[in-house]
Amino acid sequence: xxxTTQPNSMESNEEEPVHLPCNHSTISGTDYIHWYRQxxxxxxxxxxxxxxxxxxxxxxxxxxxxxxxxxxxxxxxxTLRDAAVYYCILQxxxxxxxxxxLTFGKGTHLIIQP
Amino acid sequence: EAQVTQNPRYxxxxxxxxxxxxxxxxxxxxxxxxxxQDPGLGLRQIxxxxxxxxxxxxxxxxxxxxxxxEKRNFPLILESPSPNQTSLYFCASQQGxxxxxxxxxxTRLSIL
Numbered sequence: 057x058x059x060t061t062q063p064n065s066m067e068s069n070e071e072e073p074v075h076l077p078c079n080h081s082t083i084s085g086t087d088y089i090h091w092y093r094q095x096x097x098x099x100x101x102x103x104x105x106x107x108x109x110x111x112x113x114x115x116x117x118x119x120x121x122x123x124x125x126x127x128x129x130x131x132x133x134x135t136l137r138d139a140a141v142y143y144c145i146l147q148x149x150x151x152x153x154x155x156x157x158l159t160f161g162k163g164t165h166l167i168i169q170p
Numbered sequence: 171e172a173q174v175t176q177n178p179r180y181x182x183x184x185x186x187x188x189x190x191x192x193x194x195x196x197x198x199x200x201x202x203x204x205x206x207q208d209p210g211l212g213l214r215q216i217x218x219x220x221x222x223x224x225x226x227x228x229x230x231x232x233x234x235x236x237x238x239x240e241k242r243n244f245p246l247i248l249e250s251p252s253p254n255q256t257s258l259y260f261c262a263s264q265q266g267x268x269x270x271x272x273x274x275x276x277t278r279l280s281i282l
Contacts, residue, residue, distance in 0.1 A: 097276075098275060099262075099275050100260070102270035105268075147268055159212075159215075162210075
């Protein structure tokens with residue numbers, strides 16, 4: 057399975073933009089890039105996903121490098137409620153052979169300073 | 171409100187005593203999954219189901235059973251729990267493959 061590499065932790069100030077990097081140098085052409093976050097004592101929460109083009113939604117933006125070997129999750133204006141562990145995950149096309157779920161690594165622990 | 175509901179949220183039990191963790195979703199999703207989360211290991215998929223009566227093993231299926239008799243429900247069964255199954259468990263559902271997954275709030279199991 058293609059793997060992702062994220063910094064263990066990052067710190068940012070409230071109301072400033074946050075750029076969370078993810079490296080996935082072994083990504084295949086059909087792998088989707090998913091981002092989830094997990095707030096303390098909660099289940100993971102979907103943030104955004106994409107394949108090749110940059111994506112925007114109400115929560116965040118996803119910038120995907122042209123060679124797809126890296127991506128960046130952008131929180132445009134961080135709040136204290138954005139403090140969470142952020143996971144960058146690759147999902148391969150369905151193969152029918154089992155273990156087709158999301159493989160969560162350790163993620164990036166985002167700390168927001170007031 | 172769209173949600174995935176797990177019960178119980180917390181359970182302390184003893185080795186060998188069969189238990190079931192229920193999971194229900196109200197979004198008419200086709201896919202459902204079970205994960206366990208352990209410190210230092212992240213979330214790992216236990217079982218998943220693509221539709222009613224269709225289930226398949228994930229990364230760590232040993233010691234677990236599931237069933238999918240109805241679309242909305244996907245219970246996780248531990249026939250003979252052991253201490254190494256002490257963990258935080260999450261159920262998730264999604265409309266289709268590669269669609270966003272919706273997670274429940276988790277069930278913390280302690281097997282003594």
